[in-house]
Amino acid sequence: MPVDMSMDILETTRKVFSEPNFVKNLSEHGQIIHVEFSPFEWSQDLILIGFEKKILLAHLEIGDHVDVKILTEFVHPCRSTTLSISPESSLSALPNQILFCAGGNDFKLRIYSSDLLENNTCKVLSGHTSYINDSVFDGENNYLASASDDNTVKIWVTDDFKLKSTFNLSSPGINVCWHRSDSYKLLVAEKIGIIRFYNVETETPILSLDYGKPLSSCHWAPSDRDIVASLQLGELLIWELTKPCLPLNNNIIFPENGGSIKFSPHGELIAGVNSLDGSLKIIHVKSQALKLTASVTLPTNVCWHYRSPVVCIGDDTKLCFWKVSAN
Secondary structure (H helix, E strand, O other): OOOOOOHHHHHHHOOOOOOOEEEEEEEHOOOOEEEOOOOOOOHHHHEEEOOOOOOEEEEEEEEOOOOEEEEEEEEEEOOOEEEEEEOOEOOOOOOOOOEEEEEEEEEEEEEEEEEOOOOOEEEOOOOOOOOOEEEOOOOOOOEEEEEEOEEEEEEEEEOOOEEEEEOOOOOEEEEEEEEEEEEEEEEEEEOOOOOEEOOOOOOEEEEEEOOOOOOEEEEEEOOOOEEEEEOOOOOOEEOOOOOOOOEEEEEEOOOOOOOOOEEEEOOEEEEEEEOOOOOOEEEEEOOOEEEEEEEOOEEEEEEEEOOOEEEEEEOOOOEEEEEEOOO
């Protein structure tokens, strides 16, 4: 069993609740279900916003303020459970090219393609037999990975979106993540608490981490391929892959199970949100100091801008942004 090195951040840090720096009211569209920034440089100012039966594509201008411009709306036949933007998406050339994936609670993936004018297509991918919890394109746009409650991760080839392979898991797949510096290595996080790494080309496992506690969220630091964070029964764990036996740090950040975490673009900060706890928290990775706490009501997942230290969640019908300094 792991040595208990935990320190309760909730008790050792004075709570200071921060209001969002910017709020975009989207109540005319309903409750926000999911939000996702583009993780790629050419489309870094794009964000997808999922609702009960629609998906909005918006463009951000980030300066002293965050300006949100809704570009278009896509009809989605059911609630979206995951959204991911392809590296092929770009507004920097004409015609515009938008390509993204939406997972629905009908257990299907839909690949949307648009030039934001008249050319719009939607390809439906069937194969999962339960809820899809995550999907992500690799940086070279070779593959799309999807993780599901059906105890599988599926790899789809982006040329024709045919199924390449299926990784059978021991519990529901919660997160999948590629690293910017290694497009063939895939992180797969399971609900049971196991984090595995696969070589997708050879379809072989490379490494696994196991803390022995159920997992609700996991993310790979985009700036450092040796650092991984996981959220397990409210406990934030920081792993160094060169020393995989025990986490480097572990702190209880939420008193309740569940929640979502994401590294900031340069890896100094981690944002975590928990709907049962009703809070957004941002923690400095090295010092483990709590940098920000915000009160939330009906939060979505949490996401960061590709370049700027801007974190975003949907909270009920509002899109909320905080600017956070690592210093």
